[in-house]
Each structure stands twice: as structure tokens, then as C-alpha cells.
Amino acid sequence: MLLLLGISSLISLAAALVLGIRLLRLAAHTRGVPELAMGASFLLGGFLGFLFILIGNPAAGVALPVPVTEMLFRLGMSLISVGLCFTYIFVWQTFRPGSSSVRGLTLTAIVCILASLWAVWSATIEEALVSPLYLFGEAVRMGGMVWGCIEALHYHVVMRRRLALGLADPVVTNRFLLWGIAMGAGIITALTGLCMTLFGMTEMVGLGAWPYLVLGIFATISPVAQWFAFFPPRGYCEWVQGSAVEAS
Amino acid sequence: MADSPVFECVCEVLERSSSLDRLESRGTVRLALKQAGLEARSVSASQMKVVLEKVLPEELASRGVDDVDALLGETVSALATVESGVQHDSPESVFARLGG
Numbered sequence: 001m002l003l004l005l006g007i008s009s010l011i012s013l014a015a016a017l018v019l020g021i022r023l024l025r026l027a028a029h030t031r032g033v034p035e036l037a038m039g040a041s042f043l044l045g046g047f048l049g050f051l052f053i054l055i056g057n058p059a060a061g062v063a064l065p066v067p068v069t070e071m072l073f074r075l076g077m078s079l080i081s082v083g084l085c086f087t088y089i090f091v092w093q094t095f096r097p098g099s100s101s102v103r104g105l106t107l108t109a110i111v112c113i114l115a116s117l118w119a120v121w122s123a124t125i126e127e128a129l130v131s132p133l134y135l136f137g138e139a140v141r142m143g144g145m146v147w148g149c150i151e152a153l154h155y156h157v158v159m160r161r162r163l164a165l166g167l168a169d170p171v172v173t174n175r176f177l178l179w180g181i182a183m184g185a186g187i188i189t190a191l192t193g194l195c196m197t198l199f200g201m202t203e204m205v206g207l208g209a210w211p212y213l214v215l216g217i218f219a220t221i222s223p224v225a226q227w228f229a230f231f232p233p234r235g236y237c238e239w240v241q242g243s244a245v246e247a248s
Numbered sequence: 249m250a251d252s253p254v255f256e257c258v259c260e261v262l263e264r265s266s267s268l269d270r271l272e273s274r275g276t277v278r279l280a281l282k283q284a285g286l287e288a289r290s291v292s293a294s295q296m297k298v299v300l301e302k303v304l305p306e307e308l309a310s311r312g313v314d315d316v317d318a319l320l321g322e323t324v325s326a327l328a329t330v331e332s333g334v335q336h337d338s339p340e341s342v343f344a345r346l347g348g
Contacts, residue, residue, distance in 0.1 A: 162285040172343050
């Protein structure tokens with residue numbers, strides 16, 4: 001089971017690194033805020049933050065002194081949090097850029113996420129992970145993914161209507177679905193990880209292997225869906241276009 | 249956010265040249281746009297032409313509007329004089345860019 005988690009972690013890291021660099025390069029060319037925010041989110045949170053946490057995790061087999069693992073965890077959590085702040089910015093700038101109330105909510109969420117890091121930096125890791133401030137921050141972090149998932153899946157429905165009239169590109173329409181799936185899988189992964197933290201690894205082991213299986217499967221689905229969304233192989237694009245032609 | 253000039257133009261023609269009043273014409277066009285997955289505030293002229301051709305005829309006929317073809321012809325002519333207005337970065341254009 002650890003092997004499955006290891007493979008899914010590597011897939012996730014590789015996807016975040018490649019997609020992050022690719023989207024930041026695109027942002028340098030287009031000067032677009034959404035691609036800048038999504039690229040920063042991939043690179044800071046999905047790659048660097050996750051990498052630090054993985055290296056610091058004793059299960060990774062790297063025997064590091066406790067202060068080093070604690071520092072890696074704190075840095076990792078901070079980077080993941082900053083990454084999720086960029087996810088909020090991406091969703092706001094992509095789906096509701098003109099709404100001042102959504103801008104206010106986004107900025108509030110970012111302040112809440114950053115403030116919740118106080119728990120990570122001011123207590124031991126064991127204390128921090130069950131502190132109300134950290135858990136509140138975790139809820140806000142997940143809120144960004146839930147919001148992104150709902151917006152993307154809703155827009156996919158809208159795009160399907162346009163597609164039926166020949167007003168949309170099938171690959172772009174499918175991209176909303178894939179990104180929604182990636183966000184959904186990310187939510188399930190984060191929730192499973194949170195349950196493991198709250199209820200303890202030993203209790204989870206007592207439940208059998210299923211929590212690890214859930215974690216491994218959904219932690220793999222998310223980067224694969226993101227890859228197909230933002231870096232679609234030619235064969236996949238042809239399949240999506242062919243399916244759209246058949247359906248019309 | 250204000251409705252697009254394209255939307256306003258179509259509604260004005262329907263109100264002026266059919267039996268529908270202002271509220272009915274705006275509601276009918278909004279329903280047609282929703283059916284097409286479009287919004288009144290961002291619809292472009294080219295998108296509206298497709299809606300006029302594929303969605304609106306049935307909507308107008310179901311409301312008892314006479315001579316739908318002539319009415320839509322007049323609407324398309326009026327659309328030719330309207331610019332779509334400022335085009336914001338829509339979710340569709342953002343996601344199109346992200347795929348490279």
C-alpha cells in the first residue's frame with residue numbers, strides 16, 4: 001500500500017512541476033493572471049510544498065533529525081497554503097473576475113489561510129495538527145477546492161449546451177470537466193488525510209488498508225486529470241473531438 | 249454587470265416589431281440564451297446569430313409570435329450594426345489558453 005502511495009506521490013510531484021513551469025511560461029507570454037495563479041499554485045503548493053512534506057515524513061524512509069522534519073513540515077504546509085491561496089485567486093479571476101463580493105471573499109479566505117499558519121509555526125506538529133486554528137485553516141483551504149470544483153463542473157454543463165449548437169470547442173469543454181474532477185479528487189485526498197490525522201494512523205490501520213487505498217487512488221486521479229486538462233495528448237484530443245461529432 | 253449591446257439590440261427589435269412587450273421580449277431572449285449556455289451580459293454578435301437561427305424561432309413560435317422568419321431577418325440586420333462591446337476574459341477563453 002505504501003508503494004501505491006509512493007507511486008501516486010511521484011506522479012503528483014512530476015505533474016505539478018511540469019504543469020507549474022508550463023503555466024508560468026504561458027503567463028510570462030500572455031501576462032494573464034489566471035495562468036500565473038495556477039502555475040504558482042502548482043509549483044509552490046503541488047510541487048515544493050508537497051515535496052518538503054514527503055521528505056520530512058518518516059514513512060518516506062529518510063531518517064532525518066526531528067527538528068529538520070518539523071521544519072520541513074512547517075515549510076511544506078506554508079507552501080501548500082500559499083499554493084491554495086493562488087487557487088482561490090485562479091478561481092476568482094477565471095470565473096468571477098468582475099464581482100467585488102467574490103473579491104472580498106477571496107481576500108478573506110487568503111487572510112484566514114495565512115493566519116492559520118500561526119498554529120503550524122507556534123506549536124509542535126502534534127499539537128498544531130489538532131488545534132482549532134489549523135483545522136479552521138484546513139476547512140478554508142478545502143473551501144477553495146470545493147469552490148473551484150463546483151464552478152468548473154457548472155461551467156462544463158454550460159459549455160455542453162454551447163457545444164450542442166456548435167458554439168464551443170469540445171476539448172475546451174472537456175477541460176472544465178477534467179479540472180472539476182481534479183479538484184474533486186483533491187478534496188477527497190485532503191479529507192482522507194485529515195481523517196488520518198484526526199483519528200490517528202493506528203486507528204486507521206485498524207480499519208484495514210482502505211484509507212490508504214482511497215488516498216492512493218484519488219491522489220493519482222487528481223494529477224492525471226490535471227495533466228489531461230492542461231497537457232492533453234493528441235490522441236486524447238482526437239477522441240474527445242470524435243465523441244463530440246458522434247454526439248451531434 | 250450590464251447586459252451586452254447585442255442582447256439589448258435583439259430585445260429592442262423584438263419589442264418594436266412583435267407582439268411581445270419589453271418584459272416578454274427580454275425574458276424570451278434570456279431563456280433562449282440560457283438554453284444555449286450563454287449569458288446576456290457577455291453574448292457576442294456571432295453567438296447571438298446562432299441563437300437566432302437555432303433556438304429563438306421555437307421560443308417565439310411557442311409564444312404565438314407571427315412571421316418569425318421576417319422578424320429574425322430584421323433582427324439579424326440590426327445586429328450587423330452592433331459591436332459586441334468590451335470582451336472580458338471569459339472562463340472559456342482562459343481554459344482555452346491553459347491548454348496551449
